[in-house]
Amino acid sequence: MxxxxxxxxxxxxxxxxxxxxxxxxxxxxxxxxxxxxxxxxxxxxxxDDDRLPLDRYIEQRDVMIKNIRFSSNSFNQEQRNAIFAILMGRHIKINNKSGTLLPYIIHxxxxxxxxxxxxxxxxxxxxxxxxxxxxxxxxxxxxxxxxxxxxxxxxxxxxxxxxxxxxxxxxxxxxxxxxxxxxxxxxxxxxxxxxxxxxxxxxxxxxxxxxxxxxxxxxxxxxxxxxxxxxxxxxxxxxxxxxxxxxxxxxxxxxxxxxxxxxxxxxxxxxxxxxxxxxxxxxxxxxxxxxxxxxxxxxxxxxxxxxxxxRKNYRSHEAIIKVPSRLCYNNLLVAAEDALPRDKLANWEGLPTKGFPLLWHHIDSPEKCEDKGTSYMNFGELELVLVYVKKIINELNVKPVDIGIISPYTYQARRLRHSLMGDFADITVDTVERFQGSQRRVIIVTTVRSNPAEKLGFMYSKKRFNTTVARAEELLVIVGNAKIMTKVSCWGSMYEHCHQNNAVIGVPEELKKEILVNIEIMKSKNIEDDEEMEPQKANWSEPKKFTTNELKERHVDVSSSSGDEADEYSTTDSSSSDSEYEEEEVEESEVNEDDEFASIDDGSVGRGEGGKIRMKASDDEEEEGGGEEIVETNFVMNGEGEEDAVQDVLNNCVTTIVDENT
The missing domain is CATH 3.40.50.300 (P-loop containing nucleotide triphosphate hydrolases)
Known part of the structure; x- marks a missing residue:
């Protein structure tokens, strides 16, 4: 509109x-x-028990599959098995009486x-x-x-x-x-x-x-x-x-x-x-x-x-998919032996180890948050990426169209696109979401995040890591702060893979041991999926009622503007620079945060002026109170305990304040 x-x-x-x-x-x-x-x-x-036994199914499949007229001899055994299953349809019959079918899955x-x-x-x-x-x-x-x-x-x-x-x-x-x-x-x-x-x-x-x-x-x-x-x-x-x-x-x-x-x-x-x-x-x-x-x-x-x-990957060099295969596919994903050669760039002079087409270039450059937003850019990483772009094009004769640059943040991607205008306009620069489903001969990854608080947002996601790395066919260059990124187990595993093959650049001697210790600590925690660590993954709690004393215990100052009911809350300290509250990073999708009211459950919440949260009472409360009550709430994060208080209010559309004397 x-x-x-x-x-x-x-x-x-x-x-x-x-x-x-x-x-x-x-x-x-x-x-x-x-x-x-x-x-x-x-x-x-x-x-059911009358199913065709698995061993007999495999035996019949191996015989019948020979009679299928495939358009090419290049299909591997797993691919042929999947095509056979789709053609025959026998595999998804539960029993002869009902004839019901199960979905067939190709992973x-x-x-x-x-x-x-x-x-x-x-x-x-x-x-x-x-x-x-x-x-x-x-x-x-x-x-x-x-x-x-x-x-x-x-x-x-x-x-x-x-x-x-x-x-x-x-x-x-x-x-x-x-x-x-x-x-x-x-x-x-x-x-x-x-x-x-x-x-x-x-x-x-x-x-x-x-x-x-x-x-x-x-x-x-x-x-x-x-x-x-x-x-x-x-x-x-x-x-x-x-x-x-x-x-x-x-x-x-x-x-x-x-x-x-x-x-x-x-x-x-x-x-x-x-x-x-x-x-x-x-x-x-x-x-x-x-x-x-x-x-x-x-x-x-x-x-x-x-x-x-x-299980056979026809896209990437075996060194590139080794870590994703181990972390995400139980080492079942392997490079296809009959795939097109993927080692043409592996002997580049710019690689620390010839024959190993990966490198991690460590750089300790501060991130910068976009004004009035939650997206980030890193100027030091941006400049280093441009250096690699020029070296790869000039020394390897790779066409710009065969190079992709992936950033987890749109702010960094926009700045990179602007810097590459002109001779390098054919280079695709985008977030991993938009890169999913495509690939390039060369992928350069800029991880962006680098801050003293070591906040990493959605970089904890193993799925995001897997999707990012798997875009590369012949050469993968990672530019980022190794000290920060190795606090995430999947990125730590990739760093360790590069370290074991002498493919790490720019790490000071005094920092090398600290990074390896970080990796071992993450391994000892035995976290199955780093997404469990993401702040935004906290469970959505059921609506609660708080007494005024309970709110005070949570560091929320309850003051009444009307003299009867408390209708405005603010934290006691306006300092927010060292907040422990991690901003929501919802894959930078188009979230419309300016809706006046977004109805959820039996109440609704919207944003008022000046960053206030406008809360609408539920229908039941409106009937009792004789009309709609709007509660405007200012939240400023400053310390431990306040995050829980704010989340309790934000997560519950209707929060009722009950005085202890009633």
Whole structure:
């Protein structure tokens, strides 16, 4: 929304689309109605006793797989197993009586070719003339959907007449790739001659397509188009990047009453997952993916009938994926022997150890916080990154387009882009979220964080580390404060890997021992996932009632402006420079913090002027008190105990102050 204030000033307000939340609400309201058809998909149960034994399944698979006409001999054994399972569909039958199906999972770590497997499976499914095949392919983003559709046309050579790329109506037509135009549908709205918009075919035309590719949210158009229950297969690619509710949109909404539709989930829950902008949902783990939860279910453990793990990485040099493989995949992820050579840059003169295409350049340069924000930049690291860019291009003859620079913070990324304008404009500089799903020959990582308090925010995330490192194909350069970053076990493991191969630069002698001690301390803590240490991961507590004395014990000064009820609170010390409160770093997504009221549970909370928190009483309290009471609260952090007090108030939408004498 844009509002003109005067000749020079405009008020621009970004509001989240209600479409996503309406779709979620629709799915939740229909799960009960379709319980018989989808309950086994959401909460799968173990196979019954009449299942085909695993050893016999493997024996039959190894014989039958030889008769499949793969488009290439380059598919490895795990990839062939996954394609066979999708084609046959036997693995997901629970018993002969019910005929119910379990989702089939392809766990594909970085560079293992999971999308290639799915594209080949689609091609082979369409060749089964004796089966009425109609496939819905869904992804979390339009970028991933475009990639899948392109692979269908260019790699699998599928007839464009059989494929429809469905876009949401609000997607700009100008962004459409030329190669995808034959499989899309656009039209000019009535009354407009110069506007073209994406549109949807009538139901009878939609049913003539054998493959429909769209985002999960765009699949809601298929419900409105009366084509539910018409698909034989629903394939979810990049399922690890979608929340469980988002994944259920095409499954619950499109599967309808049909109980023989085969569901295939492909993704990697060990990389960055979905971004959830609603704080309540995030704290209650609504941003977990369906593929992640299903793999914790007993029946999915070590059963090749319902899950395949792709273990061969075709993207990266073996030295680059060694640490991610150990930390995230139990050492199962290995570099493919038959992959393209990845050692062309390993003998660069700029590497401390030739043949080892990694280096960690330590630099102790202070971070800087963006004005009125929570994003950071580090000028010293920025300058060092520019030095490496010039050296790599000049000494290795690497094209700028083959170089990627990853920063965890948008502030640093923006400054780097500005510095690289001109000759180096083709270098991709972005956050790891935007880099997910792509790769470059050379990746330079700037870790940014460097402060005396050793605050690291979301750098504790092992998923973030895994996604960052796995973007590199032939050369990985890490620029950052080793003393600070080794306080995180995953980054400490990467530093140790570099140290053991003499690939560390810039660490003073007196600091080397301290860093190695830090790493050993982190190992001794035996923390399974560093995300447990993130401040924003604290459990969301239930609403509480506090007496005035209890609030005082928590260092909150309760003063009354009306003389009757306390309606304004402030901490006793206005100093905030040494606060122990860690700011929320929610992956720097577009969170609309200026909503006047954001309703949660039976109360609501919003921001007033001057940084105050405006709290609205619940409906019950309004009825008793005879109207709405707005409590404006100023919080200034200054010490131990106050963080808990503030979090208790912020986490609970309605906080009732009860005097001890009543």
């Amino acid at each position: 844009v509002q003109r204030l005067d000749d020079c000033k405009y008020l621009v307000r970004f509001e989240p689309s209600r479409f996503v939340y309406n779709a979620r609400d629709y799915i939740l309201s229909n799960i009960y109605r379709l319980q018989r058809a989808v309950s086994f998909l959401i909460f799968p149960q173990p196979f 594909g770590p970085p560079g293992t070719g999971k999308t290639t497997v799915l594209v080949e499976a689609v091609r082979l499914l369409l060749e089964q003339k004796d089966y009425d095949t109609r496939i819905l392919v869904c992804t979390p983003s339009n970028t991933a959907a475009d990639l899948f559709a392109t692979e269908l046309l260019e790699t699998a050579k599928i007839d464009p007449e059989l494929v429809f790329r469905l876009y949401a109506l609000m997607v700009p037509v100008e962004d459409l790739k030329e190669s995808l135009k034959p499989i899309t549908y656009t039209k000019t709205p009535d009354g407009f001659s110069d506007i073209e918009m994406f549109a949807i075919h009538p139901a009878e035309r939609l049913l003539k397509f054998k493959v429909i590719v769209c985002t999960m949210m765009a699949s809601t158009y298929l419900m409105l188009g009366y084509v539910s229950s018409k698909f034989s297969h629903i394939i979810i690619d990049e399922a690890g990047q979608a929340s469980e509710l988002e994944t259920l949109v095409p499954i619950v909404g499109v599967i309808g009453e049909r109980n023989d539709c085969k569901i295939i989930l492909a993704g990697d829950h060990k990389q960055l997952g979905p971004v959830e902008n609603v704080d309540y949902f995030r704290r209650n783990k609504f941003n977990n993916s369906l593929i992640e939860r299903l793999q914790t279910v007993e029946c999915y453990k070590d059963d090749e009938r319902i899950m395949t793990f792709l």
